[in-house]
Amino acid sequence: MQWSATVLSTITSDTEPCIVVAFDSYKYLFNVSENANRAFLQSRRNWKRMKGLFLTRASTERAAGLPGLLMTFADATIPRLDVVGPPGLKHYMASMRYYTYRDSMPVIPTETPSSLPYPSSNPNPVFEDGNISVFSIPVYPSEEIEDAITTSEAGKRKLSGESDDQRPAKRLHADSKNLNLSNSTTLDEDNVLRSLMIDTMFPARERGGRKNDNSKGGKKQKQQAVKETKELGNGAATATANVDEYRRARLPPSFHSQLPKFDSKHPVPVPATASYVIVGPRVRGKFDATKAKELGIPNGDLRRKLTQGESITFTVTVDEGVDEEGKMKRRKETRTVKPEEIIGASDPPGVVLILDIPTPAYIPSIIQPFVDSPFFKRFRSNADEDLAEYAVRSVFHICGEGVVEDERYKAFMRGFWKDTHHVVASPEYCPDPVTFTSAAYNQLRLSQLDPEIFPVPHFSLTPEKDITSITGLPPNVHLMSANQVLSVRPPAAPAVDKEAEELDRFHPVISSSAGISLPEDTQSRFEEAKKRVKVEAAKVGQHDVNVKAAETPGADVRIITLGTGSACPNKYRNVSSTLIMIPNYGNILLDCGEGTWGQLTRHFGTDEGKEMNVWRVLEDLRCIYISHVHGDHHIGVARLLKKRKEFVPRPSEPLYLVTIRAVHLYLREMSDLEDLGLFDENGVVTVLSPAIHWRQYASYPDSGIWQVGGDEPWLDIELSRENARAMCQKLGLEAFSTVDVRHRTRCYGAVIRHRDGWSIVFSGDTVPSETLVQASQSPTVLIHEATMADDQEELAAKKAHSTIGQALDIGKRMNAKNILLTHFSARYPKIPKYKYKYKVGQVSSTAEGDNSQEVEYGFDPTNGVVAVAFDHADMKIADMWKVNYYLPAIESSYQQTVVEEGEDGVLEGENDVMEVDSTR
Structure with a gap:
């Protein structure tokens, strides 16, 4: 039986370590960081036969990609x-x-024990099937060492007064032994409630996915479910049925209440970390058929029993030669055969360890089990009897700063079997290559067209520190890299997957002295596009873009489309996020889908020597606006807030979060598990979207879909309005108001008006909205979703989205000077093709359309600018018009990228031309 461990992603600007353990029958994923879904797409690895997900931490670093991947798996x-x-x-x-929410896939959550079962020599696995047995090790910081951690002026955590004495960790585990916690649902009533919520999210679990659970906690859970179901039957859910975006049935009343505050039940109130020991199957030795024949063992059940480890006894007839009369003499003989006589020695189970050590303070607790536990110490042993029992093939070390070079940890690593391969992920020692090389390669091409609008992503192939400079490491140490494959059986050293390596066209090209060369056809289109832009600029006297910037309000405002896809990411488009950079005032982020932090980091880089880097952008971020609760619009917020929390020195201005209660509530619940800086000085300030509605209602609606849904003190309408006024003051805004739009859940668009005379309207996700037109006339820019083609108008209506033609029609009706189309369906992962039909002069339309022209990739020259958004497009408002002239060149570049990468086919409808008729 062959199996392997593959690095799906490693530590980079846009990913964290994710490791896939694969057998022919099933796969298992360890950690689900942001962009795990997209990493599968980039590597062309599939998630078929995925059976289990294992998290080392319930945190934004290790689990931010979980919701998106769960829904993807269910759809698969x-x-x-x-x-x-x-x-x-x-x-x-x-x-x-x-x-x-998905009703097609049962999801079974299991929490690992928070303490080791000392002195047990045979602990229960947290997961077990025919392929693997997974054992967990709880990892916590030593109290004494944790107290010694101080924050330096540079923002790095340093240790003082450390000691090799591991007694604090021993005391830590000794205290934990008395807790008697298990991995079942028996923790307490609060955990029963959480389990009920998960059942609501994945109701298929009720239809057969649930394990039999007759424990005390299991009975409580069932009783709670029955109670809440009865309440629902009595109409108790009527007032809370306003979140019906997925047409869920039987939402329990507690669904809309804040979860009970999480209590780890551990002596040290810190986020729990789990490390894992993965034990593969023991492969029996080869059956010696020749010897079995010699011994006279008959085919069938007796041979089967030997293979199952049983001794057998049977009778054979033995020839003794010919007697005096020439007859063959025979006798009956009873024989007993033991399995070891006929079956070769079995291969010991291959073992993989995945260790997560956030800081040096966690080192004692990971060492201790391998010293004190009779079971775990066998995995870190060179004794012959232990090596015959288990073969530790690889240890994956996910290490925070200062861990790898720690003398205690180096000694710990050296204690493993000499043939063990150590794969290390550490921010100091790992380089920062681009993860999504397909998009980066195309961006590199487009930089030849316009390096300001299409900048090359930031990356580094040189780590901060060289791991070879660390003395005392064991042999076989490898830096973790994406697409690194380690074969466990048959055993082999880690190697980069050749197919994945060949897919990377970005790094070889950008690292070569020759640079990138464009195919002749693409080069020709690039030159033609640049020529047209130059000609058009001359027509309006814009030889110098600074001239127009000085003349037009808001011309120097930058709009950076970080994510332009909808629902789920693909190789070329991440999910929704748009950054507005207002010179001298600050930044606004419109939606923040999964992976937004990575997109920001790739766009601006981390070089502190440069005036503008991602930390400066984060420092200047004054507002995050989330239009609605669908995950592709807000899953990235928690990760971004966590990064802001780590910023040193602390932010000097607060960050205003403008959104609905559901998103605020989610982040408050998340902050129980890790500090997101919500309540810090200059932390996160709450602004409720309905409080700043453009009609300025005196109070929130008290019924129907637009009701707020809670009564927490922070929902106070006047408090939100006061906070919004302070936000506007910081950003130089005249007003920031929300507009109710129609979607599958409550959703708001936004109207942003600046004192300098420019305005931006953001549609959110919506069908064509008359309210949005009424709320804003003559905006400088309309950023509107354009999810589908015009021939998909019925499907767009069903999913509560707009077609590209409908978006343009809204822009015309509100007299928008510039229209930016974004949020494209996965049917258009590269570039949405469209023909734009516009009226010429003042002649009225005829049935034959004689007065109209069709211009492919064009825009209506009589009705302002229409631009199509691409990930990482960086446009000043004054330069948005250029994108239309670039479209034929951009299309050629994308198509050439596809050809060179050898993609197999296209998605259904991907090559459909989006015909846009602006004459209606």
């Missing part, structure tokens, strides 16, 4: 999924209840 018809993680996993999953 995976029949059932186990999710295993440390205490807090159920709280993390339950906090996702507003935006994660």
